Amino acid sequence: MTSPTATIYHNSRCSTSRKTLELLRAHGIEPTIVEYLKTPLTRPQLQALISASGLSVREAIRSKETIYQELQLDAANDEGLLNAVATHPVLLNRPFVTTAKGTRLARPVEKVLEII
Template identity: 50%
Template structure:
């Protein structure tokens, strides 16, 4: 099975999900989304696949969230902000043939394997 993870090595949830994937015998495609941020179309696709809203995918505790005044932003504004400022994207996002999930807590990834 093909497994992709949007990964931030500084994030304990992301490291935990990656470990669980590898412990289950899969070597995922690891996307460092901070260096290679997804475009708006990809973000929309992930939202559609996961059933999440942009409000659920955005990291509202990130400093730039407040600096950019995103508290009352609509979906389009949040998507544009996440594409431009990838630190705003919550992680880890895992995509497999079984679905797409924001894997917080990391054990959520087991539903996809």
């Protein structure tokens, strides 16, 4: 029997992302790791990931990042937010995890249990 497949959109500097990766591994899942800060997602990839998670674009954004304030994204629509995240991947909340059962933003970490 093979272990379930998963992809984690990971930032190794984020404790929640590291804990989510540990949780996946504790359940016998060695996910594909996408370090989205090193290999940013395209705008269509971002849109698909966020849509699959069931979140709004705004819910998937890290509004406490300095660049969020600098770009004055409080008033931005979804198109503006997606463009900002495509240009500044640090704005994407983390970690997102995808499996055959769905996509979740693992905040809190235990949200990933819904899809493994």
